[in-house]
Amino acid sequence: MAELLLDVNNLVTKFKTADGKLSAVRGVSFSVNKGETVCIVGESGCGKSITSLSIMNLLPNNGEISEGSVRFLGQELTKMRQDELRKLRGNKMAMIFQEPMTALNPVFTVGFQIREPLKIHKRLSQREAHRKGIELLKQVGIPYPEKRMSQYSHELSGGMRQRVMIAIALACRPSLLIADEPTTALDVTIQAQILDLIDDLKEELGMGVIMVTHDMGVVAEVADRVMVMYAGEKIEEADVESLFSNPQHPYTKGLLKSVPNVDDRNHQLEAIPGTLPNLNEVITGCRFHNRCEFATEKCRTQSPKTFTVNDEHTVRCWLQEVEQHDESAATASSNQ
Amino acid sequence: MMNLQQPLLQINNVKKYYPIKGGILQRVQGHVKAVEDVTIDVYEGETLGIVGESGCGKSTFGRAVLRLEPLTEGSIVFKGQEIGTLSDRKLKAFKREMQMIFQDPYASLNPRQRVGDALEEAFIIHTSLSKKERKEKVLNLLDEVGLKAEHYDRYPHEFSGGQRQRIGIARAISLNPSFIVCDEAVSALDVSVQAQVIKLLKDLQEKHQLTYMFISHDLGVVRHISDRVLVMYLGNTAELAPADRIYDNPLHPYTKALLSAIPRPVPGRKRNRVKLEGDLPNPANPPKGCSFHTRCPLATVRCKEERPIWREVEENHFVACHEV
Numbered sequence: 001m002a003e004l005l006l007d008v009n010n011l012v013t014k015f016k017t018a019d020g021k022l023s024a025v026r027g028v029s030f031s032v033n034k035g036e037t038v039c040i041v042g043e044s045g046c047g048k049s050i051t052s053l054s055i056m057n058l059l060p061n062n063g064e065i066s067e068g069s070v071r072f073l074g075q076e077l078t079k080m081r082q083d084e085l086r087k088l089r090g091n092k093m094a095m096i097f098q099e100p101m102t103a104l105n106p107v108f109t110v111g112f113q114i115r116e117p118l119k120i121h122k123r124l125s126q127r128e129a130h131r132k133g134i135e136l137l138k139q140v141g142i143p144y145p146e147k148r149m150s151q152y153s154h155e156l157s158g159g160m161r162q163r164v165m166i167a168i169a170l171a172c173r174p175s176l177l178i179a180d181e182p183t184t185a186l187d188v189t190i191q192a193q194i195l196d197l198i199d200d201l202k203e204e205l206g207m208g209v210i211m212v213t214h215d216m217g218v219v220a221e222v223a224d225r226v227m228v229m230y231a232g233e234k235i236e237e238a239d240v241e242s243l244f245s246n247p248q249h250p251y252t253k254g255l256l257k258s259v260p261n262v263d264d265r266n267h268q269l270e271a272i273p274g275t276l277p278n279l280n281e282v283i284t285g286c287r288f289h290n291r292c293e294f295a296t297e298k299c300r301t302q303s304p305k306t307f308t309v310n311d312e313h314t315v316r317c318w319l320q321e322v323e324q325h326d327e328s329a330a331t332a333s334s335n336q
Numbered sequence: 337m338m339n340l341q342q343p344l345l346q347i348n349n350v351k352k353y354y355p356i357k358g359g360i361l362q363r364v365q366g367h368v369k370a371v372e373d374v375t376i377d378v379y380e381g382e383t384l385g386i387v388g389e390s391g392c393g394k395s396t397f398g399r400a401v402l403r404l405e406p407l408t409e410g411s412i413v414f415k416g417q418e419i420g421t422l423s424d425r426k427l428k429a430f431k432r433e434m435q436m437i438f439q440d441p442y443a444s445l446n447p448r449q450r451v452g453d454a455l456e457e458a459f460i461i462h463t464s465l466s467k468k469e470r471k472e473k474v475l476n477l478l479d480e481v482g483l484k485a486e487h488y489d490r491y492p493h494e495f496s497g498g499q500r501q502r503i504g505i506a507r508a509i510s511l512n513p514s515f516i517v518c519d520e521a522v523s524a525l526d527v528s529v530q531a532q533v534i535k536l537l538k539d540l541q542e543k544h545q546l547t548y549m550f551i552s553h554d555l556g557v558v559r560h561i562s563d564r565v566l567v568m569y570l571g572n573t574a575e576l577a578p579a580d581r582i583y584d585n586p587l588h589p590y591t592k593a594l595l596s597a598i599p600r601p602v603p604g605r606k607r608n609r610v611k612l613e614g615d616l617p618n619p620a621n622p623p624k625g626c627s628f629h630t631r632c633p634l635a636t637v638r639c640k641e642e643r644p645i646w647r648e649v650e651e652n653h654f655v656a657c658h659e660v
Contacts, residue, residue, distance in 0.1 A: 043526040240604070
């Protein structure tokens with residue numbers, strides 16, 4: 001039985017804006033087990049990054065978790081005081097950001113930034129932290145780690161900076177690693193190196209990993225389980241095999257069809273018409289209905305329930321009702 | 337689709353170096369060799385894909401071909417006329433024929449200018465149409481790229497990323513060019529919108545017999561849109577072949593590594609990756625011999641000493657590598 005690491009239940013994150021409070025995340029629930037990689041996919045603006053920032057409690061000032069719970073290793077994070085949270089962040093849970101140049105501090109050396117969590121959380125001395133830092137840089141595959149310790153982030157290449165961030169995130173051996181588009185800014189050859197590295201370290205440390213990405217290729221490569229988000233909601237969740245072989249939601253199907261296939265020239269690209277709605281748009285019923293080619297009257301008026309496809313696979317779409325109804329009708333008629 | 341007799345563009349030995357200045361006197365201390373000796377013909381009606389990692393010189397090459405950057409060396413022959421050395425004034429006539437679509441359309445649009453006015457500008461400069469005729473042209477353009485007439489009076493910030501890219505495309509096709517350089521034109525877009533824009537580019541190409549140079553780091557998109565693909569590494573050409581051949585039978589070890597590094601949307605498949613160690617070397621100080629030898633799994637002593645020659649190993653398939 002897999003050990004539960006993180007349990008997010010009905011998370012609602014809102015932002016205060018000039019137009020009033022807008023929900024960026026609308027009632028998202030999911031969990032992460034130890035040693036498991038969960039990918040959150042969706043287009044930009046669908047709330048995937050805000051979900052991960054909510055877990056870390058690193059929301060911008062105008063954002064707040066207004067409902068729901070985030071339980072990490074049995075502790076409720078949403079009710080925690082800032083100083084208690086600080087003991088967890090960078091220690092038991094860590095995050096890697098998309099743009100390492102903006103996430104690293106340009107006025108401190110790599111060494112300073114990698115020693116910092118070790119000194120604060122593990123209470124290592126300067127010398128011990130330095131030795132450990134070199135070890136960490138070596139672990140993430142950085143050549144000449146001793147030299148890098150005294151360099152600044154602008155002296156490193158993009159791939160190298162991302163490795164430094166990973167090294168800092170992993171310094172205290174976290175149980176949960178949240179990676180928000182860790183390879184989007186990198187070239188494919190470097191991306192491959194970084195994904196392999198995260199995977200190796202996951203095995204080694206038994207971490208749970210939440211990987212936020214929009215790249216279906218990356219998902220197929222690293223995920224155990226996938227959660228698809230659209231306009232702030234979780235619309236489908238499944239293990240990686242069944243999501244790719246048997247996608248249920250029209251949006252998931254559309255996403256998969258709009259990825260150009262490298263191995264097949266004759267692959268037909270099918271775009272999803274329209275764009276993601278704005279946060280302040282009021283949409284009745286299913287939030288995808290105005291882009292969905294199968295939308296029915298019910299989709300326009302009622303918010304869809306969650307339907308179960310199998311144990312690992314759930315989807316929020318009214319079309320399931322028709323299909324499951326048809327199936328039961330078919331079995332009923334065959335029984336007659 | 338490809339007309340092999342008619343090179344629209346003949347690019348010969350194009351080089352683009354940027355000086356590095358330093359010291360008290362700001363003297364030139366060296367050069368960043370962004371593009372190092374590229375020779376290629378671009379045929380009428382084809383899409384030539386250019387791929388490579390960031391910093392490999394693909395964007396600089398695209399800009400140099402349009403003469404947005406002065407060439408350090410080499411010649412560009414467009415429709416039979418040498419344009420590599422033309423003065424800016426004489427170049428104006430050619431600029432109608434050659435356009436560019438940029439990666440970030442937001443950065444290339446004036447935030448205080450209405451979209452209709454931005455599109456009209458090209459007609460003011462290059463044609464003698466009346467105001468009414470120009471407006472009609474712009475409305476036609478908007479329709480052609482899938483925007484509405486009501487968008488004429490809006491500002492760039494009112495558009496989504498995909499719509500802005502459509503505006504960028506409208507600007508590029510406004511003067512009926514024959515050649516368009518698309519520099520990472522769909523890279524900043526989400527996949528669903530990206531597919532829409534790729535489809536638009538393909539439709540326009542068919543309708544107006546456009547020739548594209550499609551620069552991208554996304555090998556999936558490039559395969560989808562290109563007839564031929566050129567792989568660049570550190571300012572050098574590594575491999576050139578028809579798209580199917582380069583994807584199904586890559587010869588250069590760098591092409592192989594690039595292709596094997598792409599994450600495929602097929603879960604559970606074990607990949608045989610050609611692993612590349614380390615990063616791209618500094619283009620100000622490129623390695624001697626073959627520029628790829630520092631990361632190449634096949635590198636020999638010869639690769640460290642001698643620069644490989646760009647040669648045709650089979651019909652239409654060019655490679656620069658000693659080991660092929």
